[in-house]
Amino acid sequence: xxxxxxxxxxxxxxxxxxxxxxxxxxxxxxxxxxxxxxxxxxxxxxxxxxxxxxxxxxxxxxxxxxxxxxxxxxxxxxxxxxxxxxxxxxxxxxxxxxxxxxxxxxxxxxxxxxxxxxxxxxxxxxxxxxxxxxxxxxxxxxxxxxxxxxxxxxxxxxxxxxxxxxxxxxxxxxxxxxxxxxxxxxxxxxxxxxxxxxxxxxxxxxxxxxxxxxxxxxxxxxxxxxxxxxxxxxxxxxxxxxxxxxxxxxxxxxxxxxxxxxxxxxxxxxxxxxxxxxxxxxxxxxxxxxxxxxxxxxxxxxxxxxxxxxxxxxxxxxxxxxxxxxxxxxxxxxxxxxxxxxxx
Numbered sequence: 001x002x003x004x005x006x007x008x009x010x011x012x013x014x015x016x017x018x019x020x021x022x023x024x025x026x027x028x029x030x031x032x033x034x035x036x037x038x039x040x041x042x043x044x045x046x047x048x049x050x051x052x053x054x055x056x057x058x059x060x061x062x063x064x065x066x067x068x069x070x071x072x073x074x075x076x077x078x079x080x081x082x083x084x085x086x087x088x089x090x091x092x093x094x095x096x097x098x099x100x101x102x103x104x105x106x107x108x109x110x111x112x113x114x115x116x117x118x119x120x121x122x123x124x125x126x127x128x129x130x131x132x133x134x135x136x137x138x139x140x141x142x143x144x145x146x147x148x149x150x151x152x153x154x155x156x157x158x159x160x161x162x163x164x165x166x167x168x169x170x171x172x173x174x175x176x177x178x179x180x181x182x183x184x185x186x187x188x189x190x191x192x193x194x195x196x197x198x199x200x201x202x203x204x205x206x207x208x209x210x211x212x213x214x215x216x217x218x219x220x221x222x223x224x225x226x227x228x229x230x231x232x233x234x235x236x237x238x239x240x241x242x243x244x245x246x247x248x249x250x251x252x253x254x255x256x257x258x259x260x261x262x263x264x265x266x267x268x269x270x271x272x273x274x275x276x277x278x279x280x281x282x283x284x285x286x287x288x289x290x291x292x293x294x295x296x297x298x299x300x301x302x303x304x305x306x307x308x309x310x311x312x313x314x315x316x317x318x319x320x321x322x323x324x325x326x327x328x329x330x331x332x333x334x335x336x337x338x339x340x341x342x343x344x
Contacts, residue, residue, distance in 0.1 A: 004301045005297065005298065005301050005302075008297040008300055008301050009297075010293045010294070010296050010297035010300070011293065011294050011296075011297025011298060011301070012297070013290070013293050014289075014290040014291060014292070014293030014294035014295075014297065015290075015294055017286065017287075017290035018083065018287070018290050018291070018294070021079045021083065021287070022079065022080055022083055022084070024076055024079065025076050025077070025078075025079035025080035025081075025083075026080050028073070028076040028077060029077070029080060034076075034077045034257070035073070036069045036070060036073040036074055036077060037069075037070050037073060038064075038067065038068045038069050038070070039052070039054065039059065039064060039068045039070070040052050040067070040068040041068075042054055042058055042059065052064055052065070052066060052067055052068035053065055053066045053067075053068070053273050053275075053276060054068070055273075055275060056071075056275055056279075062075070062275070062279045063275050063279070065262070065266065065276060066266070066269070066273070066276070071275075071279050074257065074262060075259070075262075075279070075280070075283050077257045078254075078256070078257040078258045078259045078261070078262065078280075079259070079283075081239065081240075081256045081257060081258045082226070082229065082239070082258045082259045082260070083226075083287065085156075085160070085225070085229075085239055085258070086222050086225040086226050086229070087222060088160065089160055089163040089164060089221075089225045090218055090219075090221035090222040090224075090225055091218065092160065092164045093163070093164050093167050093168070093171055093221050093225075094171070094214060094217065094218045094221060096164055096168060096172075097167075097168055097171035097172040097174075097175055098172075098175055098214060100168065100172040100175075100176075101171070101172040101173070101174070101175030101176035101178075101179060102175065102176070102179055102202065102206070104172070104176045105175075105176040105177075105179035105180050105183065106179070106183075106198050106202070109180060112173075112176060112177065112180060115169070115172070115173045115176065116173050116177070118169050118173075119169045119170045119172075119173035119174075122166075122169050122170055123170065127166050127167070127228060128228060128231035128232060128235070130166055131162055131163070131166055131228065131232060131237075132232060132235050132237060134162050135158075135159055135162055135232070135237055136237060137149060138150055138155055138158055138159070139155060139159065139237050139238070139240075139241050139242055140236075140237065140241075140242050141241060141242060141243045141244070143244065146243075148241055152240060152241070152255070155240060155241055156239075156240055159239065159240075163225060163228065167221065167224065171217065171221070174217070175210070175214070175217075178210060178213060179206055179210060182205065182206050182209050182210065183201070183206070185205075187205065188201060188205050188206075191204070191205065211302075212298070212302030212303055213302075213303070215298055215302060216295055216298050216299055216302065216303065219291055219294055219295040219298060220295060222291055223288050223291050223292065223295075226284060226287060226288055226291075227288070229258070229259075229260040230260055230263060230281075230284055232260060233258075233259075233260025233261060233262075233263045233264040234263065234264060234267060235264075236252045236264050236265075237264075238252070238253075238254035238255070238256070238258060238260055238261040238264060239254060239256050239258040239260060239261070240254065240255045240256035240258070241254070241255040241256075242254065242255075242261075242264075243255060245265060251265045252264060252265055253265060259280045259283055259284060260280075262277075262279070262280035263277055263280045263281060263284075266280070
């Protein structure tokens, strides 16, 4: 199955982009201590040609921010932080939601309508605002005392948990409903008839058919986490904590250097210096595009294989359940002498 994934061009393109960005960011952190070169003034032939922020045409490839920091190195610094957090949050979402969804599908099938109603209600709630009101007291530094209400890792873990919990009802309901549909298949019903237990059904029938969709859903959740980070960045809530910018009176900056922090403090300058918010937005857009390529590749490979296996199991169940129609007049009577010769 993994070999087939890496034969799919869409998956390979998306995976290669994510891997290159993560590897380049890790190298920047490990070997260069995430240092960002700063150029306040640009000279050419002894003449001043630009003062920060520098446009990409004068400081390729992406220009600089308002304080002369090279955007290329800022993106490298925040790449592994941003994508790594998105991967961790999406993985935790899927693990917790899968456990909850399987439990209610196997143990409490009658509460499916209630959970479906709750999940549908959550679909109409703006998750960015919910996360903002919960996270703001923890992630925003107090402007008078210049301190946080919690330590750095406590803030990271708390933000991770909130990212998981706000998506838990919808994902758990989706997985539970999908599991309930699998349990109604003919080959599963046949296993129940011959005495298969819940663990056997889970291991043999449910997980093999559910796993491909879980992987696809995992990729979708990574995208959702990245979009939520962008929304919170526009509200000046950054990954790991928001502090007042040391060079801006009314500005903020991120403690971790994540990409959402670059958007949060620069989007107000879009009319004057359009590359300031567009560069980190472009990084988010390309990352999400690469993830969508991976998701589409997984759909083409994994979901197709699952459909083939399901068809074969259903076909086998239909064939084995069929019994030939035999009429009594199809048999010919034999005499006692012939019976003795045949059976002795």
